[in-house]
Amino acid sequence: MARSERLAPWLFLAPALLLLLVWRYFPIVWGLRESFYTNALSFSGGREFVGLDNFRWLLDDPTFWKSLEVTMIFNVIVNPLQTILAFFLALFINRSIRGIGAFRTILLLPIAISINISALAWGLALNAEYGLVNGMLEAVGLERQLFLRSVDQAMPTMIGIVSWIGVPLWALFFLAGLQNIPADVIEAARLDGATRFQTLYQIVLPLMRRVLAFVLVSTTVANLTLFAPPYLLTRGGPQESTNLLLYEAWQRGFVYSDLGASAAMTMVLLAITVVVVVIEFAFLRPAD
Amino acid sequence: MxxxxxxxxxxxxxxxxxxxxxxxxxxxxxxxxxxxxxxxxxxxxxxxxxxxxxxxxxxxxxxxxxxxxxxxxxxxxxxxLPEEFTLAAYQEIFSRGFGRAIANTLFVGAVTVVLTILICAMAGFAFARFQFRGKNALWVLVLLTLMVPSELTVIPSYTLVSTFGWVNSWAALVVPAVGNATAIFLFRQFFAGIPQDLFDAARVDGAPWGRVFLNIVLPLSRPVMVTSGILIFLGQWNSFFWPMLVAPDAAYRQIQVAVAMIGVDQELTSWDLIFASSTIAALVPLLLVLPMQRFYVSSIMGSGIK
CATH class of the missing domain: 1.20.5 (Single alpha-helices involved in coiled-coils or other helix-helix interfaces)
Incomplete structure (x- = not known):
């Protein structure tokens, strides 16, 4: 009896832990190991330990550097942008005015849709030759734009497209956080003569710190590892202006069959993700 | 005051x-x-x-x-408004196997939901209700998987799938998705909130844990089953990168891959097909989420308060 009691939790845990070890932890360790070999991650043909060579080749690879630059610029803009817009959207739909329920339902709809469908739909709407948006621009007397076909506009356009899902998604978490703040806390502050801005800055924001940390980390993780938008919309172009690193890694591995470079790039991306997430957590840790 | x-x-x-x-x-x-x-x-x-x-x-x-x-x-x-109403685009995508992709995705989604709920409810129950050595360390190990997106390990995972001989198989689509830290988290939170007396009473007659779990614990957790079920199903329905790599064959093709195959080459002029396939791919999750938005929202909120 006692022995089976001791065994019971492990029997309950075993399947889930085994799956997490095999499908989540093993690939990380193995991917890291394989990035030190030629012909990484494949079983056919000879393979050779090359130490850091895969990474050293990356250093001399202008496409990699350009892709890293594009990925960093994209993230430095898109993560704060989505976080801030989501926070204000949540504040905006957290009020109790008539019909707000219906608006909340509509504004949160994009959450259910996949990033691919959003990318395709907006890709069609923003099509340089035919698109709906260009039609509307012309109708009000403005000039047509190239959007995803232009070196200058492709990245801002892509930021807009991914934010169409991102902003409502993260707003949902902020909304949950806002609704957890007791109403009398806000009321007390207002009664003491605090302005709307003071209440927001000195009462609401500190209480939302945990949610803010969660949202910022989640946007970072999601946007550092975007694949579908460049794959479906731009193929990384024009002139590599939207060549995000995960897309480049996929292209290296699965189109050009250079699995060593591909593994090294994903490991660089993994290292960046971990470092950024740790910094964000440290920065936003509650003061207590 | x-x-x-x-x-x-x-x-x-x-x-x-x-x-x-x-x-x-x-x-x-x-x-x-x-x-x-x-x-x-x-x-x-x-x-x-x-x-x-x-x-x-x-x-x-x-x-x-x-x-x-x-x-x-x-x-x-x-x-x-449609200029000339027609269902031609739908007829064409279905004649090209889009119906098969929908059925494939529904099948994969349903199997994943059932397996994930069973296995993650078990794990969540163990974390909530048992004391054992290394519990905290294992809990951290579970939560850490949320910090490393699976997209970053997709290439070694692909090699693993091909080692098992699973390329183009149902297993490649379902098995890697079953160990789901968010679902374990949701079940743990739920079971931790249930009074211990309930479990003690169930075990008074010496019933084995397995039976207690299936007859008492699992039925209790219906709210979490619904919310995590929606999350898991949407995860599979909207999944693209992984199915594109491991199961591109028409026999196993998932809906997002099918849409992308129609949509990726926008130089083609089959615009109506892109519109029709995108409509279906967007409408199913919308129809699922709309009547259950309350559940869905609460499940996302639950997973956000970590």
Missing amino acids: NPSLPKRRTNLVLPPVASQVTAGIRYRRAVSAASSVLSYAGLILLALLVLVPLWWVMVSSFTTRETVWANVLPFSFRAF
Whole structure:
């Protein structure tokens, strides 16, 4: 009896832990190991330990550097942008005015849709030759734009497209956080003569710190590892202006069959993700 | 605090002249009316930003290929109504195996939901209700998987799948998704909130843990089963990168891959097919989420409070 009691939790845990070890932890360790070999991650043909060579080749690879630059610029803009817009959207739909329920339902709809469908739909709407948006621009007397076909506009356009899902998604978490703040806390502050801005800055924001940390980390993780938008919309172009690193890694591995470079790039991306997430957590840790 | 204080911040010190008071009230009413008009204008604008592209994609899917762009450039509001109503695009995508992709995805989604709920409920129960050595370390190990997106390990995972001989198989689509830290988290939170007496009573007659789990614990957790079930199903329905790599064959093709295959080459002129397949791929999760938005929202919220 006692022995089976001791065994019971492990029997309950075993399947889930085994799956997490095999499908989540093993690939990380193995991917890291394989990035030190030629012909990484494949079983056919000879393979050779090359130490850091895969990474050293990356250093001399202008496409990699350009892709890293594009990925960093994209993230430095898109993560704060989505976080801030989501926070204000949540504040905006957290009020109790008539019909707000219906608006909340509509504004949160994009959450259910996949990033691919959003990318395709907006890709069609923003099509340089035919698109709906260009039609509307012309109708009000403005000039047509190239959007995803232009070196200058492709990245801002892509930021807009991914934010169409991102902003409502993260707003949902902020909304949950806002609704957890007791109403009398806000009321007390207002009664003491605090302005709307003071209440927001000195009462609401500190209480939302945990949610803010969660949202910022989640946007970072999601946007550092975007694949579908460049794959479906731009193929990384024009002139590599939207060549995000995960897309480049996929292209290296699965189109050009250079699995060593591909593994090294994903490991660089993994290292960046971990470092950024740790910094964000440290920065936003509650003061207590 | 004095309960008789008014709820809103009002002028407690009355101005001396009566006409000034009424002017002040009138002014404040006008300001609040103006601000609510502005609020509604903002809400409507945002709602249009969400609805217009969705509506336009849907309407265009019911239009003939030749007239898809007819009212777009030059633009007229008739772009938001089908120029010549037809189901031709739907007939064509279904004749090209889109129905198979829908069925495949529903199958993979259903199997994943059942397996994930069973296995993650077991793990969540163990974390919530048992004391054992290394529990905290294992819990951290589970939560850490949320910090490393699976996209980053997709290439070694692919090699693992091919080692098992699973490329183009149901297993490749289902098995890697079953160990789900979010689901374990949701079940743990739920079971931790249930009074211990309930479990003690169930075990009084010496029933084995397995039976207690299946007869008592699992049925109790129906709310979490619904919420995590929706999350898991949507995860599979909207999954793209992984199925594209491990199961591109028509026999196993998932819906997002099928849509992308139609949509990726926009130089083609089969616009109506992109519109039709996108409409279906968007409509299923929308129809699933709309009636259950309350559940879905609460499940996302639950997973966010970590």
